Amino acid sequence: MSAQLVSIAALLVIFVIGTIRAVNLGALAFVAAFAVGVGVLGMDTSEVLAGFPAELFVILVGVTYLFAIAKNNGTVEWLVQAAVRAVGGRVAAIPWVMFVISGVLVALGAVSPAAVAIIAPVGMVFAARYGINPLLMGLMVVHGSAAGNFSPIGVLGVVTNGVVERSGIPGDATGLFLSNLVFNVLLGLGVFCAFGGRKLLRAGRATPVLDAAPGGAPESPEPGGRPGGTGLVTEPRGVKAPAGALPRTEALPLDRDRVITLVSMAAMVVGALVFSTSG
Template sequence: MSLSVIFLICILSAIFLGFFLKVNAGIISTVLAVLLGVLGCGLSVSGVIALWPSKLMMTLVFMTFFFGFAINNGTLHRIIQVATRWGRKCPPLIPIILFAINFIMSMIGVPAYAMFAFTAPIIIPICVDSSISLILAAIIIIGAPIAGGYSSVGQFGIITTNTMLAHGYSMEQAIPIVRTMWINNIIVQVLVFVAFYFILKGYKTKVSESVMHPDPFDKVQKKTAILLMVAFGSMILMSVLKTLIGGDFFITLNKFNDVLFIIPILIIASIILKVGDEKEAFKRIPMGSILLVCGIITLVSVGLKGGILDEITVWAADNVSSGVAPYFLCVAASFMSYFVSTTSGVIPTLGTMVAGIAQSTGLNTCLLYSCISVPAGFTGYSPFSSGGSITLGSIVDDNLSKPLYKTLLWFPLLATVINILCIMLGIMQKGPF
């Protein structure tokens, strides 16, 4: 049995054993990574553990810790309420405002999984009171954070960039790949939102009581909002100064333009300014999800160390034609994402095939990765995947969660058809290579 077959068995086993046994798939992946690395690739246990994506883990820990303050003290809740009130004189704008808020917050780094859990119990009642369809509500809650989350500081962008590096791409190659994935996710998610906005008559939205009378920001929330603006603004400012002014000072300053430097400083500031309880904010760190992502990436890294990329390249050259490849990846990603997370399961698994397919068919690498991430993002609405399950789990009212559950069973299947049409019509953009 070839190494690539053993690797695929290992990674699929980790995902599905984790699902059926209710054990974190990242832990299973780590065990399988050691077995595969030692027995199949000639690595030592220490050599396998060295492949653990420590930078990714630190980034996710610090980001979720920092935004935990804003979630716990109600700052993000208040931002949603206040921004939604802007649409009180023109109710049809309310769904658009909600979509834009979720997109922007995810784009600046609020973890998408936290967005699913946090915004669902806020947005669902607003949508029910305002006569907004639950399908449109699901697109706002899940689709908008997915569209925004592939930015350079977004959760999906960070995870996917590190996955690209694990796949053997350089940072210079990974950045345009992820940027193209972000553009295509925005295009398709916005197209779907706009289509269903008109199909489901979002323009007939009414003004609810919660929109008319939101509570004002208190002192703690004002401090937190300023820290949120500093977090994103400082990263943009350093990049702009380097580009517009240049010079040794700003070039050196831009070297500090990293979330692993900026966010810890803001965490310290949050504690000093007493914007929330440190222990409670720390509880917001989704260690289960982080272990899942890091464990699977470690398993992928072991496989690549063993040379599975060469084997997959040969297989792709013999079995996947240029005309079929985008649709093959689209359907495969949709099927997998119906049950597992896009960034921790689908992209690491199918991403190992992209380089081989691109080399054998001459297809655009950036587009092929988009053919994985975009459809997987939509079937991630499924009640059995991360987006749908977290959203449903955060709604305590059964009268709201039950109809939404039924919707999320079939909506991903419709979305898969929409994604295939987008590929056929050439709506998805190609990157530089």
């Protein structure tokens, strides 16, 4: 059996084991790499280690860590709320907000499954609250994350463009990113029209939910009947919603931690694009 077939067979084995048993695929892949390299191909340990993609590993660890912080300190949720406020509460625009936020996160370096895992639960809350088809919301999140793939600073973009460069194949990183972006936007338009988007266009604006005041009561509307809240917020902490009520979210202020996280993300983009760094 050729070395290529042995490698493919090893990949199939680790995927099957990882699916059946709760074993980390990365750990299995390390074992398989040495088993194939040393045991089958007769390579030295140093030769096997030389193939380890250290640069990509640093990118994955660093970006995943940054976006884990952004999720845990509420920066991602703040971005979603800010985007929904920016569209004026228009129900038809909310799926596109999730599309754009997912795409931006992936384009900045988050891996696509992680972006979907972050945004999908938030999107489903909005879907339940405003009567949006959950399938529409889920597909918009997925295609949004796919639209961000092949960004020059994204994981797939770095891997693909690196392989193209090392292989001496003519390539266009910007063209690859834009063509994938346009393709997924067109798919998003098809999904939007097929799963209730036209109905949402007739729905107009969402009825705002008033911010929770410090004492737990909603703030009074401003003079003229305009709500004083952001339209995205909820009951105070510690108060349980009635049985069967839709899940609510807390209005998040732009505090110091979130500002630092946003500045760090912007600095990462500048460093990757302007200074041509990759890790």
